[in-house]
Amino acid sequence: MTFQRICQCALLLAGAAMPACAVGPEYVKPPIVTPPAFKESALPDGTVDARWKPADPKDAAFKGNWWEVFGDPPLSALEEQVTISNQNVAQAEAAFRAARAAIGGARAGLFPTVTVGASASASSASANRSSFANAIDRGVATDYQLPVDFSYEADVWGGVRRNIQANRAIAQATAADLETVTLSMRAELAIDYFQLRSLDAQRELLDSTVAAYDKALQLTVARHDQGVASGSDVAQARTQLDTTRSQATDLGVARAQFEHAIAILVGKPPAMLTIPASPLAGTPPSVPVALPSELVERRPDVASAERRVAAANAQIGVAKAAYFPNVSLTGSGGLESAALATLFGGGSGLWSVGASVVATAFEGGRRHAAMEQAIANRDAATAAYREDVLTAFQDVEDNLAALRILADEGAQHADAVASAEQSLSLAMTRYEAGVTTYLEVITAQSVALANQITAVDILARRMTASVQLIKALGGGWKSS
Numbered sequence: 001m002t003f004q005r006i007c008q009c010a011l012l013l014a015g016a017a018m019p020a021c022a023v024g025p026e027y028v029k030p031p032i033v034t035p036p037a038f039k040e041s042a043l044p045d046g047t048v049d050a051r052w053k054p055a056d057p058k059d060a061a062f063k064g065n066w067w068e069v070f071g072d073p074p075l076s077a078l079e080e081q082v083t084i085s086n087q088n089v090a091q092a093e094a095a096f097r098a099a100r101a102a103i104g105g106a107r108a109g110l111f112p113t114v115t116v117g118a119s120a121s122a123s124s125a126s127a128n129r130s131s132f133a134n135a136i137d138r139g140v141a142t143d144y145q146l147p148v149d150f151s152y153e154a155d156v157w158g159g160v161r162r163n164i165q166a167n168r169a170i171a172q173a174t175a176a177d178l179e180t181v182t183l184s185m186r187a188e189l190a191i192d193y194f195q196l197r198s199l200d201a202q203r204e205l206l207d208s209t210v211a212a213y214d215k216a217l218q219l220t221v222a223r224h225d226q227g228v229a230s231g232s233d234v235a236q237a238r239t240q241l242d243t244t245r246s247q248a249t250d251l252g253v254a255r256a257q258f259e260h261a262i263a264i265l266v267g268k269p270p271a272m273l274t275i276p277a278s279p280l281a282g283t284p285p286s287v288p289v290a291l292p293s294e295l296v297e298r299r300p301d302v303a304s305a306e307r308r309v310a311a312a313n314a315q316i317g318v319a320k321a322a323y324f325p326n327v328s329l330t331g332s333g334g335l336e337s338a339a340l341a342t343l344f345g346g347g348s349g350l351w352s353v354g355a356s357v358v359a360t361a362f363e364g365g366r367r368h369a370a371m372e373q374a375i376a377n378r379d380a381a382t383a384a385y386r387e388d389v390l391t392a393f394q395d396v397e398d399n400l401a402a403l404r405i406l407a408d409e410g411a412q413h414a415d416a417v418a419s420a421e422q423s424l425s426l427a428m429t430r431y432e433a434g435v436t437t438y439l440e441v442i443t444a445q446s447v448a449l450a451n452q453i454t455a456v457d458i459l460a461r462r463m464t465a466s467v468q469l470i471k472a473l474g475g476g477w478k479s480s
Contacts, residue, residue: 022155022157022158022159022161022162022317022321023157023158023159023162023317023320023321023324024158024162024313024314024316024317024318024319024320024321025313025316025317027165027309027310027313027314029306029309029310030306030309030382030385030386032296032385032386032389034292034293034296035292035393036291036292037291037292038289038292038393038396038397038400039397040396040397040400040401040404041289041400064476065079066470066475066476067079067186067190069285069287070190070282070285070463070466071282071285072193074193074275074278075190075193078189078193078262078265078266079186079189079190081266081267082182082185082186082189082265082266083182084267085266085267085268086182086185086265086266086267087267088181088185089178089181089182089185091181092174092177092178092180092181092182093178095174095177095178096171096174096175096177096178098174099167099170099171099173099174099175100171100174102167102170102171103164103167103168103171105167106160106163106164106166106167107164109153109155109160109163109164110155110160110161110164111152112150112151112152112329113150113151113152114148114149114150115148115149116146116147116148117145117146117147117149118145118146119143119144119145119147120142120143120144120145120340121142121143122140122141122142122143123140123141123142123143124140124141125141141338142338142339143336143337143338144335144336144337144338144339144340144343145334145335145336146334146335146336146343147332147333147334147336148332148333148334149330149331149332150329150330150331150332150333151328151329151330151331152328152329152330153326153327153328153329154327154328154329156324156327157320157321157324158317158321159317159318159321159322162314162315162316162317162318162321163314163315163318165310165311165314165317166310166311166312166314166315166318167311169307169308169310169311169314170307170308170311172303172307173303173304173305173307173308173311174304176300176301176303176304176307176479177300177301177304179300179477180300180301180304183300183471183474183475183477184471185265186475187467187468187470187471187475188265189262189265189266190467191464191467191468192258192261192262192265193258193262194280194460194463194464194467195258195460195464196255196258196259196262196275197278197279197280197460198280198456198457198459198460199251199254199255199258200255200277200278200279200280201279201280201281201456201459201460202251202453202456203248203251203252203255203277203279204277204279205449205452205453205456206244206245206247206248206251206449207248209244209445209449209452210241210244210245210248213237213240213241213244213445214241216237216240216241216428216441216445217234217237217238217240217241219432220233220234220237220438221234221237228434229438232438233437233438236438236439236442237438237442240442240445240446244449259273259274259275262275280456280459280460280463283459283462284403284462284463284465284466285466287403287466287469287470287473288473289396289400289469289473290473292393292396295389295392295393295396295473295474296389296392297478297479298473298474298476298477298478298479299388299392299472299473299474299477300474300477300479301388301392302385302388302389302392303479305381305384305385305388305389306385308381308384308385309378309381309382309385311381312374312377312378312380312381312382313378315374315377315378316371316374316375316378318374319367319370319371319373319374320371322360322367322370323367323371324359325357325358325359326357326358326359327355327356327357328355328356328357328358329353329354329355330353330354330355330356331351331352331353331354332351332352332353333349333350333351333352334349334350334351335348335349335350336348336350392472395468395471395472396469396472396473398468398472399465399466399468399469399472400469402461402465402468403462403465403466403469406458406461406462406465407462409458410455410458410459410462413451413454413455413458414455416451417448417451417452417455420444420447420448420450420451420452421448423444423447423448424441424444424445424447424448426444427440427441427443427444427445428441428444
């Protein structure tokens with residue numbers, strides 16, 4: 001019987017010894033409480049608020065480049081660089097590759113270990129050995145060997161298969177982690193971008209206000225030279241102008257920081273990225289809102305948490321398999337000869353094969369502790385998964401509420417801006433007619449500027465809330 005034939009027989013015996021199923025609990029996705037609809041997207045009669053576009057399975061707007069719905073080419077160009085150059089994404093991608101490689105390491109436990117070697121030795125007996133030994137062997141003995149050793153631990157109880165399941169689930173979790181990091185980095189970039197554009201809009205507003213204040217100062221100086229206005233009016237107008245000019249300059253600090261943050265997000269040194277100024281404009285896009293029951297399939301962080309529950313469940317099977325005996329098969333064979341010329345000739349072959357069953361009789365409760373630990377880890381992973389689901393619902397509700405309330409606030413504040421501008425126009429008219437002092441003009445100017453800046457800030461917050469809502473909905477990702 002050849003050694004190859006022995007190995008084949010051993011594998012057949014091991015396969016016959018393995019049962020159809022592995023020990024340990026089969027995985028069932030933990031049940032969660034899911035509301036029928038999001039609170040903030042439903043009207044009192046239960047229908048969906050028209051401000052939220054129902055998710056359409058055929059709508060590809062949020063199935064990839066979700067940032068394109070904002071219609072901002074510079075933003076789109078920056079977002080495309082995230083997956084290529086962002087180092088947090090690169091780190092998560094490397095972690096995914098490592099987890100995927102670990103599956104192969106775990107799967108290796110299903111196969112035997114075969115070692116092949118070669119050896120040559122020469123020995124000579126001592127001349128001072130006993131006369132009996134000298135009579136038997138007085139020369140130099142040589143020995144050539146080509147050994148092949150085989151060992152295999154049969155996965156009778158499914159511990160190896162459960163370990164493969166655990167590693168596969170971890171790899172799926174790290175794949176979802178990669179999507180989570182990518183989505184987070186892209187959302188952070190979009191938020192920083194809109195904040196930067198908000199500062200550009202404020203700078204444009206302040207620059208135009210400085211020009212208006214400068215004209216007002218010139219008018220006040222002319223009136224002072226004519227003896228109509230007091231020196232106090234001139235000082236107040238100049239103070240208002242200088243303060244606003246300083247306020248415009250101060251925006252440069254925050255803008256530079258946002259620009260630097262965007263550079264890091266696209267994997268560039270800050271010195272290598274310059275974003276031309278362009279004021280924030282437009283309105284937030286209509287965001288498709290899926291049902292709460294679909295949210296758990298669209299959030300990569302939730303999917304990652306669920307896969308970790310599956311991995312922890314499989315580890316219970318690994319721990320349980322340790323209670324049962326180990327079934328091992330071993331074999332060895334090869335060629336051996338005292339002369340190299342006859343090593344590959346007939347009669348040089350040798351072989352041996354064996355099997356063993358080893359059970360642990362006493363280990364001080366180590367296996368029981370490992371089992372309890374595996375069950376506790378599964379329970380902790382289940383609680384973390386349910387907490388992530390609740391947090392996902394909260395994220396969607398928070399941003400739906402923010403968009404709804406900010407939309408109402410923006411409409412109301414537009415009226416306040418119009419009223420403030422009308423008040424400023426009347427104050428300037430009264431001042432030019434000599435009916436009132438310049439203090440009324442300054443007050444009207446301050447109110448008008450504050451309302452205009454607040455309007456820009458509300459728009460920025462609405463754009464940010466839109467990005468956060470898209471992120472909360474998973475950015476178009478789906479666990480399948």
